[in-house]
Amino acid sequence: MDLPLDFATLRLIWWGLLGVLLIAFALTDGFDLGVGALLPFVARTDEERRMVINTVGATWEGNQVWFILGGGAIFAAWPFVYAVSFSGFYLAMFLVLSALILRPVSFKYRSKRPSPKWRSFWDWCLFIGGFVPALVFGVAVGNVLLGAPFHLDGDLRSFYDGSLLGLFTPFSLIAGLLSAAMLVLHGAAWLSVKAEKGPVLDRARLFGTVAGVLALVLFAAGGLYVAYGGLGYRITGALDINGFSNPLRTTVEAAPGAWLDNYGRYPWMLIAPALGFLGALAGLIGMWRRSAPLAFGGSSLSTVGIISTAGLSMFPFILPSSIDPQSSLTVWNASSSHLTLFIMLIVTVIFLPLILIYTTWVYRVLWGRTSTAALKTNPDLY
Numbered sequence: 001m002d003l004p005l006d007f008a009t010l011r012l013i014w015w016g017l018l019g020v021l022l023i024a025f026a027l028t029d030g031f032d033l034g035v036g037a038l039l040p041f042v043a044r045t046d047e048e049r050r051m052v053i054n055t056v057g058a059t060w061e062g063n064q065v066w067f068i069l070g071g072g073a074i075f076a077a078w079p080f081v082y083a084v085s086f087s088g089f090y091l092a093m094f095l096v097l098s099a100l101i102l103r104p105v106s107f108k109y110r111s112k113r114p115s116p117k118w119r120s121f122w123d124w125c126l127f128i129g130g131f132v133p134a135l136v137f138g139v140a141v142g143n144v145l146l147g148a149p150f151h152l153d154g155d156l157r158s159f160y161d162g163s164l165l166g167l168f169t170p171f172s173l174i175a176g177l178l179s180a181a182m183l184v185l186h187g188a189a190w191l192s193v194k195a196e197k198g199p200v201l202d203r204a205r206l207f208g209t210v211a212g213v214l215a216l217v218l219f220a221a222g223g224l225y226v227a228y229g230g231l232g233y234r235i236t237g238a239l240d241i242n243g244f245s246n247p248l249r250t251t252v253e254a255a256p257g258a259w260l261d262n263y264g265r266y267p268w269m270l271i272a273p274a275l276g277f278l279g280a281l282a283g284l285i286g287m288w289r290r291s292a293p294l295a296f297g298g299s300s301l302s303t304v305g306i307i308s309t310a311g312l313s314m315f316p317f318i319l320p321s322s323i324d325p326q327s328s329l330t331v332w333n334a335s336s337s338h339l340t341l342f343i344m345l346i347v348t349v350i351f352l353p354l355i356l357i358y359t360t361w362v363y364r365v366l367w368g369r370t371s372t373a374a375l376k377t378n379p380d381l382y
Helices: 007-042 046-057 063-079 081-088 090-112 116-146 172-192 199-228 258-265 267-290 292-314 336-366
Strands: 150-152 157-161 233-235 252-254 318-319
Touching: 007 046, 007 063, 007 116, 007 172, 007 199, 007 292, 007 336, 046 090, 046 116, 046 172, 046 199, 063 081, 063 336, 081 090, 081 318, 081 336, 090 116, 116 172, 116 292, 157 267, 172 199, 172 267, 172 292, 199 267, 199 292, 233 258, 258 267, 258 292, 267 292
Parallel strands: none
Antiparallel strands: 150 157, 233 252
């Protein structure tokens, strides 16, 4: 059966779509995580905390769609990546899911009782549900850049040789803290858009400023580590970008500094790190000037730039192996079949615009600042 798109083009399209889904998750559910991480610090009274919670209360469930879509895309388009990463990083995934489970429970149960201790407990659960995933997601990306400790045997069975504590290396912690700072900045920017003017907004701008400075410093530190810390992998043998998927057909070697190769080969990719820095700077300026559009627009651009920098630096690698580079998974050797990618693309072309249209409509209907006065008159608020 002849398909209108060749195998290599479909693989490239799905690599781009995976990036789009992950960025969409960071842009939407990312500010939910950031607001959760900020909750105990920007709001001090019960009314203030309820107001902060309700800035995301109407949309946080819908925002998680992008997380599900990202995981589904990995499962369907990159089965080797799904099998290795979700099994190898099982305990880290369990940690993230446990923290994420705390969020809906906290939203639903927090206001069921008037006890200050009861409500404070669930507020800190919301903090855990925001900060822990933000940190661990970044740690996971740091480990992907370092290379995961797995290998494949002749039957393409994966064997993971790492541990949960082994994931927390100096570089991965830089990546994790960068992720947390990036999303806290994004959460503070969201509060500048949605929270009523007053002390909560002033505190959010203060913490957002600190997070923005940390994001700039950590992003620069991560870049220097990549450049001078001996990170990178390179394909050295013949490459068949239209060949069937089998990671063991690719010859790969560890090559210090190779993650910078693409920027010399494709200078346009420098747009990504530039957006990471300039977006964070714009977010900081928005905080200082009390400009909500500039703060949120800047934090959004920074999020896009930072995530894109990781993906573009690694291309065509998706998950390199630190103990057996020959087992590394790339765009060209770890995808589903030609027909599967094509059918999935048709489904995506039909349904992704519907999701975007619905999401846009929801945000338009629910737009406007959340106030403490509304807590007394609106029974639908948390």
